Amino acid sequence: MIQRDDQTAERNIKSDEVSSPDEIRRFFSENTDMFSDPNQIMPALMDGKLCLEMIASNAVRQHEQMDRVLDLGCGGGIASSVLLDQLRFARGLRPKEKVDVDLTLIDLSDDMLKNAEALIRLKTTGKMTVHCADIRDAVLPLETYDVILCSMVLHHLRDEREWLDVFLNLHAALKPGGSLFIYDLIDIVNEQVNVDMRERYSDYLCDVVDEAYRDFCFEHIKVEDTPRPLLWQIEQLQKVGFREVDVLHKHQIYAAFYAIK
Ligand SMILES: C[S@@+](CC[C@H](N)C(=O)[O-])C[C@H]1O[C@@H](n2cnc3c(N)ncnc32)[C@H](O)[C@@H]1O
Structure with missing residues (x-):
């Protein structure tokens, strides 16, 4: 039996003030091109390119020998694309050759899925399964995937039960020995540290793009995102049964980590 802690009341209230799934779907469907283009989206993500590459190389x-991958909240398919490129290289294939991996793509937004499907079809001869669904409702086959990717999506989960149910579902969907890789925005437990990290992130966004871009990113985070602290997520992953959980990288309010079943 998994114990759920009680520190979530405050976060549940916060979740009433942020976007609903329909609003999130609309936002991503209206901004599909931006969120499918690594050149536009990577500047907002602290070490995003590095983290997706580390996730891919470790996967x-x-x-x-992976033959089944699930990309949850796949967006335009950037994380899967980086993974398939590294797999092609590891298998000694030529640049335009495709690997043979079955890919399941799940996202709330049909428009994002169309972009992901078009990109991934260029990279695998395997079967592609595309589901327009909320990750909270997705019914996943048991013990099926070698690798599950969750890049920049879990921070849309709200109360603790949703997080635990999704982690349980992902654990059940992995083959024994399979790996879950997460790259995401994280919350910071200590308020002073949180303020410091956010100021640094603000300076970073102004440096890499400009103040208007910084304002866009902060407004987006405020209305849409309810991330959880890194160590809290690691604890929940251990609770649902993952045998090995560790951090690949943390930088300010972003982290990449993995869990092996
Ligand atoms: C910031 S994008 C990240 C996309 C992609 N994983 C990447 O790394 O480029 C977040 C994606 O998650 C999807 N999403 C958000 N909440 C979701 C949910 N509850 N279920 C399924 N997809 C969701 C959005 O539609 C969007 O495409």
């Missing part, structure tokens, strides 16, 4: 090292 390939752990599962070079």
